[in-house]
Amino acid sequence: MLIKRNKGWELPEHMATPEDVFLNRRTFMAGAGATAAGIGLGIAPSSVWAGQDDDPTKDLYPAKRNEKYKIIRPLTPEKVNSTYNNFYEFGSHKSISKAAQALQTRPWEITIDGEVETPFKISIDDLIRKMTLEERLYRLRCVEAWSMTIPWTGFAMRDLVDLAKPLSSAKYVRMETFMNPEVATGQKQGWYPWPYVEGLTMAEATNELTMMVTGAYGKPAAKQFGAPLRLIVPWKYGFKSIKSIVKFTFTSKRPLGMWENIQGREYGFWANVNPKVNHRRWSQASERVLGENKRIPTQLFNGYSEQVADMYKDMGTEKLFY
Ligand code: MTE
Helix, strand or coil: CCCCCCCCCCCCHHHHCCHHHHHHHHHHHHHCCCCCCCCCCCCCCHHHHCCCCCCCCHHHCCCCECCCCCCCCCCCCHHHHCCCCCCHHHCCCCCCHHHHCCCCCCCCEEEEEECECCCEEEEHHHHHHHCCCEEEEEEEECCCCEEEEEEEEEEEHHHHHHHHCECCCCCEEEEEECCCCCCCHHHHCCCCCCCCEEEEEHHHHCCCCCEEEEEECCEECCHHHCCCCEEECCCECHHHCCCCEEEEEEECCCCCCHHHHHHCCCCCCCCECCCCCCECCECCCEEEECCCCEEEECCHHHHCHHHHHHHHCCCCCCCCCC
């Protein structure tokens, strides 16, 4: 998120170097034996996918692709996506995939509480088996001006909202990531207000695009993707798409996300993608496509205006685009 307070304007190597050059260089280093850890190299050792073979819902993959959500754009190679992640619980850099394997994703309990008919807890496997999994191809645009195209597997968040039975007083859904600093050592960094929190309005949560992700690339999700359950809201900057969720709280009060809590003038509640509204420290006009050596223009709502623009009409002075 480039929020390192004194160095935020500095580009790390992987942002300044064309992706293929960067990956080739890393691959060379791997061949030269410079990689005892074996991760973050552009080539993913098999351990990066560890945890999927014993996933109790593995039989549900690959799920049928929903042809409505296709994209005319190459998919980001899995090895690129799996080794370039934001998951601050495991470190404030992109090469967290090895560290993330420490996360135990079973047993995993989801709490549904707040303004609902009856609060309850449900195991992730019971939840997944109540839902119909499908595959959708979505774009992901990070606030840091890089992007990917990903085959996610999961279910519509509106189905989870139906299961939760919110009261009419509930106007928002607040989502919270696990808290376990012993395993996720990034959570020992005191200046982040852990746990990671994000929120959506009820209209956003029940929008057709809003997806609860359980898998990617035709398999149960790798841990670095936010297994076993993560949000995807493809028209918003990536930080809204919270990973490894343990709690959904339905509430009348607008939730304060972790990044908004840290720096609300750069990472707001709405965070809708807009190429004309720059981040305070860089342009949002274009994006670097990971896995391809090019930049492309960024689109309003990341190309999803048709499905989402109506939700933001007549919102007065709300800061909708950061
Ligand atoms: N969720 C949690 N719990 N922790 C995080 O650090 N990073 C966010 C989002 N969800 C993050 C998170 C950011 S900044 C982005 S861009 C996306 O996850 C990155 O998802 P990816 O690693 O699957 O590309």
